[in-house]
Amino acid sequence: MMETQVVLSKTRSADEYREVLYSNLEEHERLARTIADMLYLAHADHGLLVPDSQPVALADEVRELFAYYDVLADERGVGLSLLGEGVVQGDKLMIRRALSNLLSNAIRHTPENGTVRVTIAGSDDAAVRVSVENPGPAIDPAHLPRLFDRFYRVDASRAQGSDGAGLGLAITKSIVDAHRGTIGVSSIDGCTRFEIGFPRADHSSAS
Ligand SMILES: Nc1ncnc2c1ncn2[C@@H]1O[C@H](COP(=O)(O)OP(=O)(O)OP(=O)(O)O)[C@@H](O)[C@H]1O
Numbered sequence: 001m002m003e004t005q006v007v008l009s010k011t012r013s014a015d016e017y018r019e020v021l022y023s024n025l026e027e028h029e030r031l032a033r034t035i036a037d038m039l040y041l042a043h044a045d046h047g048l049l050v051p052d053s054q055p056v057a058l059a060d061e062v063r064e065l066f067a068y069y070d071v072l073a074d075e076r077g078v079g080l081s082l083l084g085e086g087v088v089q090g091d092k093l094m095i096r097r098a099l100s101n102l103l104s105n106a107i108r109h110t111p112e113n114g115t116v117r118v119t120i121a122g123s124d125d126a127a128v129r130v131s132v133e134n135p136g137p138a139i140d141p142a143h144l145p146r147l148f149d150r151f152y153r154v155d156a157s158r159a160q161g162s163d164g165a166g167l168g169l170a171i172t173k174s175i176v177d178a179h180r181g182t183i184g185v186s187s188i189d190g191c192t193r194f195e196i197g198f199p200r201a202d203h204s205s206a207s
């Protein structure tokens, strides 16, 4: 607002106006995203996130997300790899959103030439597990329990460039909760790993 007020205080060149408009646009996009995320969480609080119950092939969703994040990952010199497959009973769009938040975080925190690994494992128990793992400095254990809190960011000043509000993981957790799943995080020896457990498609339909 201040930038805009200063520019409006006298006549400027077209270039100067353009620059402020771009900067405003960026800020508007950020605000719109934050508001949409907050509304989504408000819905979740009121039990209004009712997931669809369709078979969702996780590997297909991950591949589509990889296609979406390809440019960003490339730009940052980050590789993307997928191993395994599994089908869960749930809401395709919500699951995609949950995984998308994990992937965007992982890509952003991976050093150049590192690889983000997504692993789907589903044969051992009642859950299909999908993990998103990235190399990078480990997160201090003190922060781990709070990562899924709204607006919680480990280092808000250093993470400035990312523009996030700190709502991504809170949304992922509410989507997982709505699916009666589990989510956890570990960060040791230069590797951060988020793991979601979804009830198996055949398991949940049988119960
Ligand atoms: N893969 C990761 N490696 C290291 N730190 C992470 C990773 N994922 C999340 N974090 C830490 O957890 C914080 C919360 O993540 P979250 O996705 O909720 O918010 P954000 O990415 O900062 O913003 P938003 O997702 O709303 O754009 C991040 O700011 C970051 O400090």
Ligand SMILES: [Mg+2]
Pocket (backbone or CB within 6 Å): 101, 104, 105, 164, 167, 168, 169
């Ligand atoms: Mg995020």
